[in-house]
Amino acid sequence: MNMIVTGASRGVGKALVREFAKDPANHIVAIARDKPALIELQKECLNDFSRAHVYPVGYDLTHGAFPARLLPEIESAVRKVDILVNNAGLLIQKPFPDFTPDDLDRILNVNFKSVVLLIQALLPLMDPGAHIVNIGSMGGVQGSVKFNGLSLYSSSKGALAILTECLAEELRSSGVSVNMLALGAVDTEMLQKAFPGYKAPVSPAGMASFIANFAKTGHHFMNGRIIPLSLSTP
Numbered sequence: 001m002n003m004i005v006t007g008a009s010r011g012v013g014k015a016l017v018r019e020f021a022k023d024p025a026n027h028i029v030a031i032a033r034d035k036p037a038l039i040e041l042q043k044e045c046l047n048d049f050s051r052a053h054v055y056p057v058g059y060d061l062t063h064g065a066f067p068a069r070l071l072p073e074i075e076s077a078v079r080k081v082d083i084l085v086n087n088a089g090l091l092i093q094k095p096f097p098d099f100t101p102d103d104l105d106r107i108l109n110v111n112f113k114s115v116v117l118l119i120q121a122l123l124p125l126m127d128p129g130a131h132i133v134n135i136g137s138m139g140g141v142q143g144s145v146k147f148n149g150l151s152l153y154s155s156s157k158g159a160l161a162i163l164t165e166c167l168a169e170e171l172r173s174s175g176v177s178v179n180m181l182a183l184g185a186v187d188t189e190m191l192q193k194a195f196p197g198y199k200a201p202v203s204p205a206g207m208a209s210f211i212a213n214f215a216k217t218g219h220h221f222m223n224g225r226i227i228p229l230s231l232s233t234p
């Protein structure tokens, strides 16, 4: 299978690339800005699973221009895409009155706009049976517990949730499925930034194992769903 994972330089995305890389039949394009970290990840995967196929692509998703600048790099690695995991995310935590227009642009660019543009760019490479998995957040689920300082982050994930539902309908005839996993706390840099000192009950590797399995099989059972993945009550 051919997979694209965004936000692969650390945290959940990195663990997901490692999980997919265990199967030598998988070809994984790993995207993030930190290309040295991606090259290191490629080396780690080759070291741990000798026949891993990981292709590091250093790219800032807020740059857009995907058809002209990102697609050629992806297509030099894979001709088709079976699984796209839109995992890259940006969290900026501030009291609501302190958010600047630039904060708003940056959050929406990473968490929403780049996902829209990347899906548009990659759809021509997707055959019936392909699965798009958007990585959301419990904070972006309607009715869930909300936290101070996360208004823009959580609402950007809320927008992604509705995009997931809309696209599942719109792409139905093409046979491409779209679902969202709304993550609860996972022990990563992002979580430590938002909740310093909090010990998450889930590791990146544990979450990655669930996401990998869901990405491979979840669309045989559901489409357009927002799945809350949290041990606490929403």
Ligand SMILES: NC(=O)c1ccc[n+]([C@@H]2O[C@H](COP(=O)([O-])OP(=O)(O)OC[C@H]3O[C@@H](n4cnc5c(N)ncnc54)[C@H](OP(=O)(O)O)[C@@H]3O)[C@@H](O)[C@H]2O)c1
Pocket (backbone or CB within 6 Å): 006, 007, 008, 009, 010, 011, 012, 013, 031, 032, 033, 034, 035, 059, 060, 061, 062, 086, 087, 088, 089, 090, 110, 135, 136, 137, 138, 182, 183, 184, 185, 186, 187, 188, 189, 190, 191, 200
């Ligand atoms: N950890 C949690 O508790 C938690 C909870 C709910 C939801 N989530 C969601 O889960 C996903 C993964 O989170 P995480 O905790 O693993 O976060 P993380 O440790 O902060 O990693 C974020 C990833 O996104 C990439 N990224 C950020 N901006 C980018 C850009 N402009 N272009 C390309 N890549 C970019 C980063 O790579 P570079 O810096 O190298 O570009 C990094 O690989 C995110 O969507 C997050 O919102 C996480």
